Amino acid sequence: MASITLTNVSKTYPGAPAPSVCDINLTIADGEFIVLVGPSGCGKSTLLRMVAGLEEISCGEVRIADRVVNRVDPADRDIAMVFQNYALYPHMTVRENMAYGLKNRKTPKAEIEARVAEAARMLELGPYLDRRPRALSGGQRQRVAMGRAVVRQPAAFLFDEPLSNLDAKLRVSMRGEIRRLQRRLGTTSLYVTHDQLEAMTLADRLVVLNAGRIEQVGTPLEIYHHPASTFVASFIGAPAMNLLDGRADSGWLQVGVHRLARQDQLGSGPVTIGLRAEDLTPAAEGLAFKTDFVEELGAQRLVHGHVDGQLLVVAMDPAMPISAELRLGVAPDRVHVFATDTGKRIETAPAISRPAVVTA
Amino acid sequence: MHRIRPLDHLILILGCLFMLAPVAVAIMTSTHSAADIHVNGLSLAPGGHAIETYATVLSKRGGFTGEVTGATMAMNSLILGLGFAIGKIALSMLAAYALVYFRFRFATAMFWVIFTTLLLPLEVRIMPSYQVMSDLRLLNSYTGLILPLLASATGTFYFRQFFKSVPDELLEAARIDGAGPVKFFFDILLPLSKTMMAAIFIIMFVYGWNQYLWPMLMTTEERFFTLMRGIKQILQVWVGSQIPDYNQAFALAVLALLPPVIVVVVFQRWFIKGLTESDK
Numbered sequence: 272m273a274s275i276t277l278t279n280v281s282k283t284y285p286g287a288p289a290p291s292v293c294d295i296n297l298t299i300a301d302g303e304f305i306v307l308v309g310p311s312g313c314g315k316s317t318l319l320r321m322v323a324g325l326e327e328i329s330c331g332e333v334r335i336a337d338r339v340v341n342r343v344d345p346a347d348r349d350i351a352m353v354f355q356n357y358a359l360y361p362h363m364t365v366r367e368n369m370a371y372g373l374k375n376r377k378t379p380k381a382e383i384e385a386r387v388a389e390a391a392r393m394l395e396l397g398p399y400l401d402r403r404p405r406a407l408s409g410g411q412r413q414r415v416a417m418g419r420a421v422v423r424q425p426a427a428f429l430f431d432e433p434l435s436n437l438d439a440k441l442r443v444s445m446r447g448e449i450r451r452l453q454r455r456l457g458t459t460s461l462y463v464t465h466d467q468l469e470a471m472t473l474a475d476r477l478v479v480l481n482a483g484r485i486e487q488v489g490t491p492l493e494i495y496h497h498p499a500s501t502f503v504a505s506f507i508g509a510p511a512m513n514l515l516d517g518r519a520d521s522g523w524l525q526v527g528v529h530r531l532a533r534q535d536q537l538g539s540g541p542v543t544i545g546l547r548a549e550d551l552t553p554a555a556e557g558l559a560f561k562t563d564f565v566e567e568l569g570a571q572r573l574v575h576g577h578v579d580g581q582l583l584v585v586a587m588d589p590a591m592p593i594s595a596e597l598r599l600g601v602a603p604d605r606v607h608v609f610a611t612d613t614g615k616r617i618e619t620a621p622a623i624s625r626p627a628v629v630t631a
Numbered sequence: 632m633h634r635i636r637p638l639d640h641l642i643l644i645l646g647c648l649f650m651l652a653p654v655a656v657a658i659m660t661s662t663h664s665a666a667d668i669h670v671n672g673l674s675l676a677p678g679g680h681a682i683e684t685y686a687t688v689l690s691k692r693g694g695f696t697g698e699v700t701g702a703t704m705a706m707n708s709l710i711l712g713l714g715f716a717i718g719k720i721a722l723s724m725l726a727a728y729a730l731v732y733f734r735f736r737f738a739t740a741m742f743w744v745i746f747t748t749l750l751l752p753l754e755v756r757i758m759p760s761y762q763v764m765s766d767l768r769l770l771n772s773y774t775g776l777i778l779p780l781l782a783s784a785t786g787t788f789y790f791r792q793f794f795k796s797v798p799d800e801l802l803e804a805a806r807i808d809g810a811g812p813v814k815f816f817f818d819i820l821l822p823l824s825k826t827m828m829a830a831i832f833i834i835m836f837v838y839g840w841n842q843y844l845w846p847m848l849m850t851t852e853e854r855f856f857t858l859m860r861g862i863k864q865i866l867q868v869w870v871g872s873q874i875p876d877y878n879q880a881f882a883l884a885v886l887a888l889l890p891p892v893i894v895v896v897v898f899q900r901w902f903i904k905g906l907t908e909s910d911k
Contacts, residue, residue: 325803346809358800362822371818372808419808 273336273349273426273459275299275322280331282317282483290329292317293483302457304450308470309480310506315463316431318480322461323429324348336426346375351420352429355436357412359404359419365391366400369418383422390418393452410441417452428453430462434469446472467507471495479503501614504545504607510573510584512607513551517544524606527579529558532603534619542617545607548573548586554600560585562595654888661685661881668877680878688882699853701883704861708840709890711857714777715839716832723786723831724824728816730787731794732802742791749784753845761848771852780845786831793827794820829901837891858887 769775
């Protein structure tokens with residue numbers, strides 16, 4: 272068990288004009304489950320691989336359990352990694368795959384056996400111990416890859432998009448398994464994914480990356496309810512937050528001619544207004560919304576349409592009748608305001624504290 | 632999709648006959664006596680001298696020194712074949728390992744230099760090679776026979792392509808599992824390359840087994856004679872009224888055919904796998 276601290280970590284590939292990962296500062300507490308999330312190419316995998324020691328650190332410092340590991344071999348960093356394509360040794364049985372790392376560390380035979388047996392029991396791999404990876408399904412291979420990490424009893428688990436090769440249903444169940452396992456072992460974990468849903472459901476804290484920089488760090492609900500920028504707002508949550516061009520004018524936030532909410536702190540000028548699809552409700556008066564088409568999801572329906580020529584998605588109760596034109600209202604405290612030029616959040620009313628569900 | 636097409640089969644059958652006929656003729660003719668062959672020419676019917684001919688070929692001491700038997704020659708050919716195959720695999724695997732997994736300057740340039748030598752046949756460098764071996768006093772030795780031909784561009788090329796197809800994550804997983812370069816090679820890469828090694832083994836064994844020019848240059852002592860030279864030797868006795876031992880030459884040729892056939896049959900399943908699929 273250990274904490275991981277990143278201080279001013281950057282990575283510049285030789286010949287690249289700009290750093291791929293830039294000036295990252297992050298402290299991961301002991302036992303915490305941190306998810307790095309961002310679009311492809313945002314540097315999240317590079318960051319993870321720098322922690323693993325598979326990628327050289329251009330500048331900055333990585334500490335695992337208060338030991339600077341910049342120049343430490345991956346094998347000696349006391350970490351275990353789960354790869355996207357599992358990276359199981361094809362010629363070894365499941366048992367040998369899990370034991371290989373321990374064998375290289377000269378762990379006594381009896382202990383290897385005990386640990387493998389324990390991991391196999393935990394991951395329900397018992398019947399497959401003598402099979403080759405080839406003879407296993409995707410989900411089973413994934414569990415073997417996790418077993419290989421678990422038997423090592425490392426200070427930290429590193430996951431590099433471990434679920435993206437699985438089909439949707441399996442992904443959901445494996446997600447649960449990873450979470451359960453991590454809770455049970457209490458091992459510090461760093462998890463990379465591009466799937467915001469996976470990120471939301473797994474993380475104690477989320478780190479949203481964009482173009483090699485940290486956009487926001489926070490619990491899933493903090494990030495969902497208080498996105499620090501338009502990038503985070505549009506990346507986290509499905510459907511993505513609606514971002515509308517609006518303006519602040521004489522104490523009102525407006526989209527087109529419709530006044531959304533009172534706002535005294537802002538001067539006059541253009542702003543970007545963020546509205547979550549589920550925060551919009553039909554009202555007697557408000558935004559004039561023209562319906563284009565409807566996506567039925569069962570529990571709710573997503574109504575796509577536009578307001579003043581700007582696209583907008585509204586989540587609605589399936590029981591609610593839809594007409595070609597609707598009026599939409601929103602609670603004033605659910606209106607997010609961002610600067611149009613920088614995309615940064617503008618705190619309007621005193622930040623409304625929401626009872627974030629405490630993650631145990 | 633898979634209709635039986637008579638024409639295709641006809642072509643295949645003709646092809647088989649075309650390939651097999653000379654072998655059949657050689658086998659059948661080798662069972663006749665030398666005089667018989669001299670009078671009647673090649674034959675497709677079995678004669679009655681099979682056992683004695685083959686026994687003679689294997690055990691009769693021949694040559695100028697009267698020391699070489701067919702068995703010695705077969706043994707020499709075998710040493711050459713195995714030496715080539717094993718040596719080339721070991722050398723080209725290590726070379727490819729260095730080229731693929733170690734970052735050093737000019738690695739790509741070096742690979743292309745190696746690759747270009749693929750285009751040069753042995754004959755081009757046969758004189759300098761001979762000179763070097765002669766200076767090293769390695770003429771008339773197995774080392775001299777095998778060593779200069781061990782560097783194999785073909786092998787290096789195949790192994791390089793294979794190693795490149797092995798996913799990088801495997802290396803990374805092994806690194807995290809605490810395997811250094813040597814351990815990774817022996818624990819992971821070597822077992823994965825089995826099919827590739829089988830393929831190269833077949834090619835190189837046959838190549839070594841069939842060597843003719845190089846052994847002829849390198850060795851003057853008869854105890855180093857290979858089967859290929861033996862066959863030639865038998866037919867070189869056309870002195871006076873002697874009839875060459877055609878039957879023995881054929882028998883020797885048939886014997887020379889067997890080991891490569893056995894190697895191919897044993898390794899063929901791996902061979903095909905090695906050349907077609909990257910086994911992962």
